[in-house]
Amino acid sequence: MTQATAHFEEWVSVSHPAPQSTVRLACLPYAGGSASFFFPVAKALQPSVEVLALQYPGRQNRFHEPRIDNIPEFADQIFAALRHLDDKPLALFGHSMGAVLAYEVALRMQDAGMPAPVRVFASGRRAPSRYRDERIHTAPDPEFLAEMRALLPR
Numbered sequence: 001m002t003q004a005t006a007h008f009e010e011w012v013s014v015s016h017p018a019p020q021s022t023v024r025l026a027c028l029p030y031a032g033g034s035a036s037f038f039f040p041v042a043k044a045l046q047p048s049v050e051v052l053a054l055q056y057p058g059r060q061n062r063f064h065e066p067r068i069d070n071i072p073e074f075a076d077q078i079f080a081a082l083r084h085l086d087d088k089p090l091a092l093f094g095h096s097m098g099a100v101l102a103y104e105v106a107l108r109m110q111d112a113g114m115p116a117p118v119r120v121f122a123s124g125r126r127a128p129s130r131y132r133d134e135r136i137h138t139a140p141d142p143e144f145l146a147e148m149r150a151l152l153p154r
Helices: 003-011 035-045 071-082 097-111 141-151
Strands: 023-028 049-054 090-095 120-123
Touching (some): 023 035, 035 049
Parallel strands (some): 023 090
């Protein structure tokens, strides 16, 4: 087994193999999520799409491993797991933190001169080009409550 294969098998769960598929969809879960979250997606999309569900350290069968606490290192590890998949197009789907990771992995693919993902689907997170001051959670209570009141329907 090559080092690349071992790294792939460590990071990627394929619950419903679809060797005849024309595209692969790498699914990156939210911060507290795991690969099993995408089991129904894999079942629904096979055999036309092969779903690769990422399994993060510290989750399910990788529970004994230390968690990764920074996005660049996380994206580097995921990129290393996926970079050798060049036999068919790859799409990325990420939910919440997984959306950030999918974006970062796509950038790493571009920087490495690889074909870009055919699609990057981001769920539960705004685009990196969109900014909103999100420090309200650190505001004093009166300010926080005023913001909440302003957001509630009248």
